[in-house]
Amino acid sequence: MNLFVVMKRTFDTEEKIVIDDGRVAEESAEFIINPYDEYAVEEAVQLKEQHGGEVTVVTIGDEEAEKELRTALAMGADKAVLINTEEDLEDGDAYTTAKALAEFFKDKEADLILAGNVAIDEGSGQVGPRLAEFLDIPAITTITNLEVDGSQVLIERDVEGDIEKIEATLPLLVTAQQGLNEPRYPSLPGIMKAKKKPLEELELDDLDLDGEEIEAKTKTVEVFLPPEKEAGRVLEGEIGAQVQELVSLLQKEAKVI
């Protein structure tokens, strides 16, 4: 199978957010593979192990993303591609990303493209379905199970807690939901091998694109932190009395019941 994973480098989930000069400060933050993309990498590697083929991981970003691409290679991906937009793009959005990826995928004859269902930083969840539309292939989002049999694909999709069982055919794009699999930790031999695996760096020029063509269609005008939540009241007394007080507070003070 010709397998591709679209991934993103994101803040570690442990990170607190600091705003500096109207932007989220990145200087001291730790970065990881977006957790949902990690499920996508794992699934692709498992499919390769079952059915043979090749896994290519692709990301859009700057040189810093090489570290996360190497991690994916250490997990078992065969090739990595960095579409480096540092020189050509100020502020892209999901439209920009999907457009550039569509150009990249045009001649790749991918059987299956996997991605995370959402990135934990921007949280828009747009790139997967947008890319599928540009490539004119079906997209199935938030999947929790995937079985491939020839060109037939059986999928389970999480729909707000319910499960849809879906039949589809390749080529196809899917986005991973938590529960799809348990991503492996890269082994030491895996990490050693990853250093020698091919990592191709492309610029928009190599895709016959320029920054203007894929200019963002949205703009961020302000970034701010939510008001700090003050610690509330810890009730006191005997448990039964606390419960009665809580009910009364919820009715009369918070007015939520």
Add this chain to the structure above:
Amino acid sequence: MSKKVLVLGEINEGSLRNASFETIAAAKTIAENGEIVAILAGKAVRSLAQEMIHYGADRVVTVEHENLSHYTSDGYTQAITDVIEAEQPEGLVFAHTALGKELAPRLASKLETGLISDVTSIEKQGDDVQFTRPIYSGKAFEKKVITDGVIFATIRPNNIAPLEKDETRTGEVTSLDVEIKDLRTKIKELIRNTTDGVDLSEAKVIIAGGRGVKSEEGFEPLHELADVLGGAVGASRGACDAGYCDYALQIGQTGKVVTPDLYIACGISGAIQHLAGMSNSKTIVAINKDPEANIFNVADYGIVGDLFDVIPLLTQELKALKVGV
């Protein structure tokens, strides 16, 4: 300038979802006295049209087709594209539900437009419409505008209040014939997990359990409390990782981000990733044995105690009062 705005009425088990009425309220801010047109897609949906009008839609366009009986992104993309072509709207608002999350980006690509996802509030700023949305799962927020083309947004359920229902409102209901070609994906089966029918994204009350719940059976008292309050049950990553419940219930930076009116955290310590998923709830109650638990720092009300003592008492007390939400 007034704008024509399209909204999508989402149907679940034969009824319109509350989130659909919220899209009408959101559209009102964008439309500025322009017309709000609701789309209803499905197999037989005409009977639901009046309700969209009662909640503020000016007109309803129905698209009925055998291939729309279940949502598929292929079927709905074709149907909604046809409506958009016929109506030529200047704005589009969908709910940020499982359906909206999958369909809206596809349509945005097809229309070559921008899209602002998971919006929690909308305001007019001069000629601009500004959309506020959480980033980093609610650890921060951003305000965004569409710079080019149709204004397109998906709104997070439970954040923008629907307009008051007015049963005297009337409006035109028309149908549009659409051609839905072969669907490339086929739904074989739908397995319902939410026993009480209240899903997390729309729930007004969420009772969430953490590692302190200790087992799958330990969730039972939480379900009983949820039933009394008409709420849904959620969980922390710790509880999911321990196998006490399904990952579909997970709330946090990975998992669902929720903003109910009332969030009751039971045996949840309050890791930063969990707080990201729930700390914007309107009222938070924490029940935990450990008085030092981080969850108390975001809770409006806290009870230090064993959840297996507290929850049944709370359920009993609420049952006696017959309170509703």
